[in-house]
Amino acid sequence: MWSAFGGVRSAGMRFTADRPLGVAPATIGDYRELARRRLPRQLFDYIDGGAYEESTMRANVSELEAIKLRQRVMVDVETRTQATMVLGQELATPVILAPVGMAGMFAPRAEVQAIRAATTAGVPFVESTVSICGLDEVAGASSRPPWFQLYVMRDRSFAEGLMAKAASLDVPVLILTVDLPVVGARFRDTRNAMTGEASGLAKLRRGMDIAGHPRWVREVAVGGKPLIFGNLEQVVPGAKTPVAFRRWVDNQFDPSVTWDDIAWVRENWPGKLVVKGVLDTEDARRAADAGVDGLVVSNHGGRQLDAVSSTVSALPGIAEAVGDQMDVLVDGGVRSGLDVVKLMALGAKACLIGRAWAWAVAGKGEAGVAHVLRVIKSDIDVALGLTGTTDVADLDRSILLTEP
């Protein structure tokens, strides 16, 4: 299949393999290609890859892409609005920058660049627990406080400290990620010696990969000082390399967390609470019973358990079950504003984007993220106009020709 940009698309990944140098990026796929050129392979693969055979990761994209929209004409679409309220916050467009760990390895102080672009676009940025730039730095860079994503570590006092810090910075929404009690195998990271069991030869290859990207070394590794691990700085003993950092984080996730722990989070968190990583209707009902304010239908971008359902296929049942009790959000495979419109038609209040902003910040920093957000907004606007819809709040299944 060919992209509008003249490049080849791989199965479901929409990348432009032969994008000529010097041509301005126009799509999220173009930013993926830019990121591929700029980053050491180990970092590009860390963003790009998924778990095991990556079938769920591909399904997130391909099943979303396969949905057909109904074109409708001769409807008055002179005024079109995509502003929406999510979790008590106004979003200029129904998009949220998903938590992406280690982003400060992709571009200098990438989390700061990303929140600036998000704030200009009028959408929230979610700061990951495992960010390079800490909450203070990110919050200080924007007039709009970030949202914060929490992983519950074995040391509960650590999570309590982070929640207190977030509350003191007026963070309005806490996103509790629950789909990482254990870490799925990501074979690309294993091959790139990112998982800590590297032989001497693999380490040498990793070093050569980095040495082959002098611009990244100059701008990011030296200029961006990414070896200071923002939120974890105080607690990661000796983790001064990404590999040591990852090993520490992987060992720290607490697999004993249950729905009962929502009460503990509530005791420590005064703001809105969202659970991220729900893929099953029964779990969505448990989340509603536990009294959370929202959930994110997510399979972690296909980075955890392969062979689970795509998010677009899990979404309709979940939205039907609990959509009247809380804000149902979704992520996974969003590569354009048309994807956002499809997911909203299936019951989502807004979508999170992960790789899209990671590629953009790697490719062109703040300007890249700002551009990607403008592209998505413009796609949504056109999709509203051509499906005969004037407000994203009115999107429903009637605009779909086919469903997942």
Ligand SMILES: Cc1cc2nc3c(=O)[nH]c(=O)nc-3n(C[C@H](O)[C@H](O)[C@H](O)COP(=O)(O)O)c2cc1C
């Ligand atoms: C490089 C990378 C790092 C991620 N780090 C985190 C994280 O720290 N916390 C989290 O909750 N999700 C994390 N995610 C998952 C994203 O928040 C999101 O669920 C996923 O990227 C959505 O799929 P998409 O990339 O296809 O948009 C990460 C995803 C990527 C690609």
